Amino acid sequence: MDWLESGNMAVKTLTSNKLRTGLTMLGMIIGNASVIAMIGIGQGAQRLASEQFESLGPNVLFVTPGSQGARQRTTFLPRNLVWDDAKAIAAQVPSVASVAPQRQSQLSITYGGKNRTTLVMGTAPEYLVVRDFDVAKGRFINNVDLERNTRVAILGSEVAEQFFEGKDPIGSKIRIRNISFEVVGVLQPKGSFLGNNQDDAVYIPLTTSATSLTGRTSPFGLDLTFISISAINEASIPAAEFQITNLLRRRHKIINEDDFTVQTQKDILRIVGTITGGLTALLAAIAAVSLLVGGIGIMNIMLVSVSERTQEIGLRKAIGASEQDILMQFMIEAVMLSAAGGIVGTGVGIGGILLVAAFSPLQAVVSPLAITLAVTVSGTIGLVFGVFPARQAARLDPIVALRSA
Amino acid sequence: MSTIVQLQSITKVYGIGDIIVNALSGVDLTVNAGEYCSIMGTSGSGKSTMMNIIGCLDRPTAGRYYLDGIEVDTLADNELARIRNQKLGFVFQQFHLLSQLTAWENVMLPMIYAGVPVQERRDRAREALVRVGLEQRLQNKPTQLSGGQQQRVAIARAIVNRPVVLLADEPTGALDSTTTEEILDIFGELNASGMTVVMVTHEADVARRTHRIIWFKDGKVLESNLSPKDVALVSAG
Ligand SMILES: Nc1ncnc2c1ncn2[C@@H]1O[C@H](COP(=O)(O)OP(=O)(O)OP(=O)(O)O)[C@@H](O)[C@H]1O
Ligand SMILES: [Mg+2]
Numbered sequence: 001m002d003w004l005e006s007g008n009m010a011v012k013t014l015t016s017n018k019l020r021t022g023l024t025m026l027g028m029i030i031g032n033a034s035v036i037a038m039i040g041i042g043q044g045a046q047r048l049a050s051e052q053f054e055s056l057g058p059n060v061l062f063v064t065p066g067s068q069g070a071r072q073r074t075t076f077l078p079r080n081l082v083w084d085d086a087k088a089i090a091a092q093v094p095s096v097a098s099v100a101p102q103r104q105s106q107l108s109i110t111y112g113g114k115n116r117t118t119l120v121m122g123t124a125p126e127y128l129v130v131r132d133f134d135v136a137k138g139r140f141i142n143n144v145d146l147e148r149n150t151r152v153a154i155l156g157s158e159v160a161e162q163f164f165e166g167k168d169p170i171g172s173k174i175r176i177r178n179i180s181f182e183v184v185g186v187l188q189p190k191g192s193f194l195g196n197n198q199d200d201a202v203y204i205p206l207t208t209s210a211t212s213l214t215g216r217t218s219p220f221g222l223d224l225t226f227i228s229i230s231a232i233n234e235a236s237i238p239a240a241e242f243q244i245t246n247l248l249r250r251r252h253k254i255i256n257e258d259d260f261t262v263q264t265q266k267d268i269l270r271i272v273g274t275i276t277g278g279l280t281a282l283l284a285a286i287a288a289v290s291l292l293v294g295g296i297g298i299m300n301i302m303l304v305s306v307s308e309r310t311q312e313i314g315l316r317k318a319i320g321a322s323e324q325d326i327l328m329q330f331m332i333e334a335v336m337l338s339a340a341g342g343i344v345g346t347g348v349g350i351g352g353i354l355l356v357a358a359f360s361p362l363q364a365v366v367s368p369l370a371i372t373l374a375v376t377v378s379g380t381i382g383l384v385f386g387v388f389p390a391r392q393a394a395r396l397d398p399i400v401a402l403r404s405a
Numbered sequence: 406m407s408t409i410v411q412l413q414s415i416t417k418v419y420g421i422g423d424i425i426v427n428a429l430s431g432v433d434l435t436v437n438a439g440e441y442c443s444i445m446g447t448s449g450s451g452k453s454t455m456m457n458i459i460g461c462l463d464r465p466t467a468g469r470y471y472l473d474g475i476e477v478d479t480l481a482d483n484e485l486a487r488i489r490n491q492k493l494g495f496v497f498q499q500f501h502l503l504s505q506l507t508a509w510e511n512v513m514l515p516m517i518y519a520g521v522p523v524q525e526r527r528d529r530a531r532e533a534l535v536r537v538g539l540e541q542r543l544q545n546k547p548t549q550l551s552g553g554q555q556q557r558v559a560i561a562r563a564i565v566n567r568p569v570v571l572l573a574d575e576p577t578g579a580l581d582s583t584t585t586e587e588i589l590d591i592f593g594e595l596n597a598s599g600m601t602v603v604m605v606t607h608e609a610d611v612a613r614r615t616h617r618i619i620w621f622k623d624g625k626v627l628e629s630n631l632s633p634k635d636v637a638l639v640s641a642g
Contacts, residue, residue: 005517315503318460318495323483323486402462
């Protein structure tokens with residue numbers, strides 16, 4: 001008996017009990033749908049994350065205080081990264097285009113009876129260039145502000161919307177930590193970055209931040225929490241990283257462990273990639289368990305089916321079916337069940353991805369690899385979990401089987 | 406005249422351990438081509454056991470069995486399956502048709518296992534159904550057929566691979582007397598056209614229509630060549 005005949009026979013059997021066939025396939029459908037959807041959503045998250053990093057600005061590097069090791073050991077970071085470091089990088093590193101010193105803290109802001117705790121960022125004019133922000137209205141921080149410690153504030157679009165609800169905020173006075181600041185500008189919306197709303201921020205001159213709000217806390221100068229740097233082009237990023245590291249080591253008189261960390265977009269992307277990759281793997285693992293459960297469901301039903309069809313098996317043997325014929329018949333039924341479940345499940349999974357993509361910022365990523373994997377795995381599961389029932393069937397004694405009326 | 410079935414000192418013992426049943430204890434029997442025999446005997450005398458051995462569904466505990474010149478008691482399971490497919494036709498009391506298949510498809514089944522090409526399969530199955538008078542019922546499922554019609558489909562299925570012997574274990578046991586007559590007519594016609602037929606029956610009227618009666622008792626052949634006239638003898642015990 002050839003494959004075509006066995007396939008025909010299996011189709012006939014499976015379609016003769018549609019309800020059972022459907023219910024048996026359900027396990028595989030759910031299993032496959034979840035594998036496809038989970039991997040798709042995981043990869044969508046990964047892609048979203050990398051796109052967001054690209055939106056940070058072109059060819060960006062970051063310097064943060066504390067070593068990688070120190071960052072893992074303690075939450076109190078040394079305050080030894082200062083404005084002079086940023087100035088030195090701008091002046092001495094040739095592969096660097098712009099340097100934006102940043103010092104940021106969460107502070108309470110009030111305006112017209114409204115109160116809100118928001119990120120307040122002390123920075124310099126370069127910030128706009130390095131981080132690729134645009135001014136919507138008014139102006140950004142300029143060098144005069146820095147020299148004179150002016151109390152001016154530029155609002156992120158979200159903050160402007162929250163406090164002013166469509167009115168023009170320029171010229172109004174807001175209070176940061178009870179100190180009055182004049183609003184001189186509003187930024188264009190930028191969207192969120194890894195769930196952080198980048199538009200929910202207020203920008204003030206770096207110098208004003210140190211003198212009026214938080215005070216100087218480092219013995220080495222005006223301390224920073226962050227330096228954002230743009231390299232002159234993508235090719236010069238590794239050079240910039242190397243040169244910045246060297247410069248800061250010299251300036252900080254480092255002998256052993258660095259007290260700062262230079263990271264490129266790639267470094268951060270890699271970290272995010274590890275996290276989202278792990279997440280994807282976890283989701284896939286959970287989904288794989290449901291595939292397994294689906295396979296066990298198939299085995300269960302096939303076993304019931306073998307004992308129900310004892311007479312049929314006996315008759316087939318009596319008219320000349322060999323053990324291999326019976327084995328093949330039941331194996332093909334099992335594989336068809338699981339592969340069909342796999343295909344339907346893939347459709348449902350893709351539907352799920354498209355649905356999630358439609359209602360969230362996640363992109364729809366339909367991975368051909370995931371689909372091939374899921375269908376192959378389902379087929380294999382059918383094969384593996386079909387073997388046992390099929391062998392039971394093939395080994396039935398025809399006389400005993402025929403007598404079981 | 407060629408010998409189709411030859412049993413030599415066949416024994417069959419059931420049960421391992423304490424309870425042992427000697428279902429067959431030394432059966433010698435020869436059936437020649439073209440014969441029309443019935444096997445009679447009390448319940449439990451071993452008729453079905455012997456039919457199963459002749460039908461290669463079961464193996465004897467001891468003894469030799471030649472089918473159409475081949476010693477089948479030494480064959481492997483696979484080879485027996487092939488013998489059942491090619492040389493034997495089996496009709497059961499319970500018909501044993503596959504309910505999800507039509508009459509036509511049921512008759513095609515043995516040819517699928519024989520590897521007969523599709524077109525030939527369809528033609529031969531139709532011919533077989535014509536022979537049993539069911540050309541109008543090709544597309545009916547078993548549940549849409551009467552008991553007698555179902556048994557005729559089963560006969561068509563048994564003869565479609567042109568077996569050397571047609572075996573029937575109480576083929577009319579589940580049928581009323583008119584339907585029994587119809588089935589016996591078909592067996593008679595098949596035998597008239599050269600088919601060797603061996604049939605187990607409890608009914609004297611059925612046995613009377615065959616040409617040779619084999620009488621079974623306690624796992625042995627008591628009489629192997631009674632004529633239909635002697636049926637009363639058997640019925641009396
Ligand atoms: N699988 C088995 N295991 C144990 N004993 C069996 C088995 N099959 C048959 N027997 C016994 O073998 C003996 C012969 O049984 P068999 O079925 O051949 O009788 P029979 O002549 O066909 O009877 P009936 O006319 O009732 O069909 C009986 O005693 C029966 O109980
Ligand atoms: Mg019997």
